[in-house]
Amino acid sequence: MLEPVLRHIDNGLEESIGRWSELLRIPSVSTDPAYEPSMRKAAQWLQDQLAPLGFNVDIRETEGHPVVIGHHPGPGGDATHVLYYGHYDVQPPDPLEEWDNEPFEPTLVDGPHGRRMVARGAVDDKGQLMMWFEALRAWHAEHGDLPVAVTVLLEGEEEVGSRNLRPVLERYRDELAADVCVVSDTAMWDIDTPALTYTLRGLLYTELTCRGPGHDLHSGFYGGAVCNPLNALSRVLGALQDDSGRIRIPGFYDDVVEPSEEELSDWRSLNMDEEGFLASAGLSTSGGGETDRSLLERTWSRPSCDINGIIGGFTGAGAKTVIPREASAKVSFRLVPDQDPERVIEAFRQFIDDNTPAGCTIDLRIDSAAPAIRIPTTSPYLRAAKKALGSVYDREALLLGCGGSIPIAAWARDILGIDTLLMGFSLADDGMHSPNEKFEVTCFHRGIRAHAALLEELRQQ
Amino acid sequence: MLEPVLRHIDNGLEESIGRWSELLRIPSVSTDPAYEPSMRKAAQWLQDQLAPLGFNVDIRETEGHPVVIGHHPGPGGDATHVLYYGHYDVQPPDPLEEWDNEPFEPTLVDGPHGRRMVARGAVDDKGQLMMWFEALRAWHAEHGDLPVAVTVLLEGEEEVGSRNLRPVLERYRDELAADVCVVSDTAMWDIDTPALTYTLRGLLYTELTCRGPGHDLHSGFYGGAVCNPLNALSRVLGALQDDSGRIRIPGFYDDVVEPSEEELSDWRSLNMDEEGFLASAGLSTSGGGETDRSLLERTWSRPSCDINGIIGGFTGAGAKTVIPREASAKVSFRLVPDQDPERVIEAFRQFIDDNTPAGCTIDLRIDSAAPAIRIPTTSPYLRAAKKALGSVYDREALLLGCGGSIPIAAWARDILGIDTLLMGFSLADDGMHSPNEKFEVTCFHRGIRAHAALLEELRQQ
Structure with missing residues (x-):
């Protein structure tokens, strides 16, 4: 059933780019109350796209920006049930003077890999969510149905820490029940390696x-x-790290799990281009400490x-x-397994009190x-996704870590009891935030194909 | 000759307040280029006030805001020659939302000491310079002349560090020659103690x-x-002081002169109201370190x-x-005798390099x-000023230190070779900056009288 869908995707690419541009034109900046009407407009746009595909879809209020929830029964029977998650909010565009075009006037420009879309949200997450959107649309167009049962959850507060996502998951726990959560908000290894x-x-x-x-x-x-x-604030903030970059909050590292020898070995075998990574940040040397560890x-x-501000x-x-x-000051911490945010908060509070x-x-x-x-890594869904990616890219997909944070993954596990497939298509130089x-239009195009291939794998599961 | 001048001052107080208000209405904020036309308007206003008193006065360009320089020959002969200095620029008014009235709409309000003028520059330095201005005006009105030779130097960059004052003093060194410099930009001990x-x-x-x-x-x-x-900036700034508040830049204290036992004894005898001083800052405890020393x-x-920003x-x-x-970040240091700014700059530069x-x-x-x-303290002009103040206030004037900085005092000494009389009338709660x-109108009024009395003392010298 996949072949006609892939052809539909290839032939309809320009229309897909057109819909992607429509969504990018809506300045849905979640952190700034001035953009609130645009947030609602974006949610409405998404609802309007899903309904014609046979989704029972509506906009649900939260204490912040609304979520869009849609359901498609799929073929019925014991078909796999997939929960697609995406976020329609974007980061603020400032500093505005550093943009080559208007951030909310999506512009296709030529680059070394062909056309690329330049806009706030081009990749994060509008470009990424549009890929599974377009895969569903193509499948529906060719077959008049979807191959799996689908629930869609789109939030508008990912860029501000997904404040109301947890309450939404708890409130609609039964309604959001599924076998696996699929998210496109992560990166590829490089443009040819999924x-x-x-x-x-x-x-x-x-x-x-x-x-x-x-x-x-x-x-x-x-x-x-x-x-x-x-002076006082600088004193506290300046004391947060020692000369080697280690965070000086007492107890901060207590629950940090060191990666296994096997993981470290896998990571080394990736032969990461550290120079290229730093160059993507406009840097020639690393910084931030812990220089005895790889990037x-x-x-x-x-x-x-x-310190973010x-x-x-x-x-x-x-x-x-x-x-x-x-x-x-705005200060953020990236946490790793098995750090408990509540414990870190208490330790940070104590550190501030001790250093003020x-x-x-x-x-x-x-x-x-x-x-x-x-x-x-033993998840059958992960295996299905590896197979789908391998079929589109003719190359084995790598298993990667990510320094970013996608709250849905933790909460889908804790609240819905399901794993999350993080299958994303961004590149290191995409300039998120x-x-x-x-x-890259190439990433967008192959990403839609990969999502269609994933549907086929999940159909057979 | 003083009595009719004092009567003139008393009878003309409302007119003096009117002229003071005119000057306060000109938003002469030197640090912000947007206010440049107002800077020029203020210089012009001052020139227009001095000319009718018989001054040969004009506006001289600098690389920044202009200076106003005026000369009055006085009675001739071997009369004392006084260089009056003041600055017509003011600090920015922000944060605007914390003002009870428009900062450049001078407003008289009632307070515990009678009327007070509320406006940016009310005291610093427009209120203070208007006192010697009005004393000269009253003397001229009564006697058709001035009792001493007078040179006036008004700058527009005191609030931004007097960047071009040194070049002005060097360029017009001969023209600015005088016996003593008189400045009103400092404080009284309290409202009744000069x-x-x-x-x-x-x-x-x-x-x-x-x-x-x-x-x-x-x-x-x-x-x-x-x-x-x-993170890096916080680290450097946070390292500037140790737990006891001492500045950690190596060599920073090398040239600092400790006050003599006699000075310390004099200061102790002032019985400073530390609680009141802190209360004027909205505080109940001191901070900033060196807690083993008095405020x-x-x-x-x-x-x-x-750290100023x-x-x-x-x-x-x-x-x-x-x-x-x-x-x-904007970072400033207050320096004491005998710290050499150039040496401190080099040490600070090294400290930054070492800590980045x-x-x-x-x-x-x-x-x-x-x-x-x-x-x-042996200066005859200081004695004359003590006498003048004593006659107006019926109380002996105290000799005080000051934590602020008035560049003219150092440069008048270094370039013109003269001492500076710092005779000011502000109070600790005036809210400069x-x-x-x-x-306080009371301070303003008695300050004009004191300046007239000083003219009389200098006339007899």
Whole structure:
């Protein structure tokens, strides 16, 4: 049944690109309340796409942005039931001045691998979710049905830590029951080598607000007599890592599982191009510490700490001799198995209290907290996906780790009791979260084919 | 000759307040290029005020904002020659939302000491310079002349470190020759106790820019593998002080002169209200370190380090998992005798280099650098000022230190070879550089009288 579907995909590529562009034109930035109407518009657009394929689909409210949930019965009987997950929200486009085109005016430009789509969300996650969307559409067009039972769950808060995803999964637990969850939000090894991701880091995202004087002060009259919130905040943040890059929060590494010798050996055999990886970041040397470990090891199996933003005091042009009354920072941690976010939060809170200089206070607010995930390599669904990828790419799919965080994977396991297939098609230089984010049309096209092939494998299971 | 002048001052107070308000209405913020037309308007206003008093006055260009220079021959003969200095620029008014009135719409409100003027620059330095302005005006009105030869120098860059004042003093060295410099930009002890300031801290104002990746990165994929400029900057800034508040830059304290036992004894006898001082900052405890020293000692005789601003990464509402490509901070040091700004700059540069983590670079830009000052207590002009203040306040003027920085004092000594009388009338709670900056009308009025009395003393010298 696959062949006509693949032909349909090949012949309909330009139409698929057209629909992808429509979705990219909707500026669905979840973190900024100003974009709220666009969030709703994106959810509506997705509902409108699913309904004609025979989905019973609607938009459900949450305490934040809505989710789109759709059901397709498939062929009935004991067909496999697949839960597709994707997110329709994107990162903010700033800094705007660094884009070559308008971030929400999707633009096809020529690159070394042919055409590429440049837009915010080109890959993350609109480009990736459109691949399984288009595979379902092609199957439906050719066969008037789908080969498996399908539930679709699309959220609008992945870029802000999936705050309301857990409540949604708990609330609709029975309705979302399935055999396996399929997600496209990860990377390939390179443009010709497909990959499945079996580990993901978790994410703890926090905000610190440091307060000192009751109002801004003149640093001449008060300098040396009062606690400056910027000095205090820098002191706490500067103490987070030691010279070797290790995070200095007591107990932070207590539950960290070291990768097995076998894993380390597998990773070494990948012969990762560290230079190329760094070059994709505009760098010639690594940084951030733990230099006794490889970059794969550091990003796949080690926790990290990044300050994502700091603001305080006078930041305009020129000089102002001010001691500001407050300053704030966004600080996030990537977590690995078996770190418990709640335990890390408590340790971080204690660390802040222990390091805050007298005369200032620091409040810690938790924005989101999700644990790391590790998917068993023995899963039959993983085998099916490997086979599907192998048939499209004529090359064996690799099993990779990933430094990023996809909360659905952990919660699908914990709440729905199912594994998640992380079958993604992005490349290291796609610039996710950066200006000029792009997605190769070649990846998009082969990704749709691979999702169709996966449907065929799951049909036979 | 003083009595009619004092009467003129008393009777003309409302007109003086009116002129003061006119000057306050001009938003002469020197640090922001957007206010450049207002800078010129303020210089023009000052010129227009001086000319009718018989000054030969004009506006001179610099590489930044212009200076106003005026000359009045006085009575001729061997009359004392006074160089009055003031600055017509003010600090930026932000944060605007914390003002009770428009910062450039001067407003008289009632307070515990009677009327007070609320506006940006109410005291610093427009209110203070208007006092000697109004004293000269009253003297001229009563006697048709001035009792001493007067040169006026008004600059527009004090709040941005007096970048072009030194070149101006060097260029017009002969023209600016005088016997003594008089400045009103300092504080009283309290509203009934006049004071002369004999030490000032210097100011070194710098900006650090930390750069890492070539573009913003996703903290999931790169976290732990690359140097995050915000982590690196925090590390350097957080290392600047130790737990006891001492600045950790090697050699920083090498040239610091400890106050003499006599000075310490004098300061102790002032019985400073430390609680009240802290309360004026909205605080109940001190901070910033060196807790084994009194607050007077710390702000008058000890160097300090304050971070005046930091910005980098995502600072909007919500979360963004970004590793920014750059981050920057404004860092300033208050210097004391005999610290050499150039030596401190070199030590700071070395400290930054030594503490910057691999994978990032930090550039240091020097915004301004001025040494501390100490005026000999044996100066005859200081005696004259003490006498003048005593006659107006019926109380002996105290000799105080000051934690702030007034570059003219050091450069008048170094370039013009003269001492500076720092006779100021601000109060600790005036909120210089803060929202709702104010100046008591009582201070303003008595300050004009004191300046008239000083003219009388200098006339007789």
